[in-house]
Amino acid sequence: MAAEETKTETAQVKPKEEKQTNCLNCNKPIKKLKRYYRNGKFYCNKKCWRAFVKKQKEEAKQ
Numbered sequence: 730m731a732a733e734e735t736k737t738e739t740a741q742v743k744p745k746e747e748k749q750t751n752c753l754n755c756n757k758p759i760k761k762l763k764r765y766y767r768n769g770k771f772y773c774n775k776k777c778w779r780a781f782v783k784k785q786k787e788e789a790k791q
């Protein structure tokens with residue numbers, strides 16, 4: 730009697746990488762056409778990027 734081997738395919742579950750869809754500064758959703766990409770992050774524009782960088786610098790000082 731040959732036992733039937735049932736192969737259970739275990740699908741590799743990859744950790745879902747959350748795509749950044751909101752501006753790091755103002756948290757507004759970023760539309761594809763209107764986005765500003767800096768250092769691997771998205772912002773809605775240069776102004777938001779600058780504000781965020783400034784904020785981070787100030788936080789680092791504390």
Ligand SMILES: [Zn+2]
Binds near residue numbers: 757
């Ligand atoms: Zn923004």
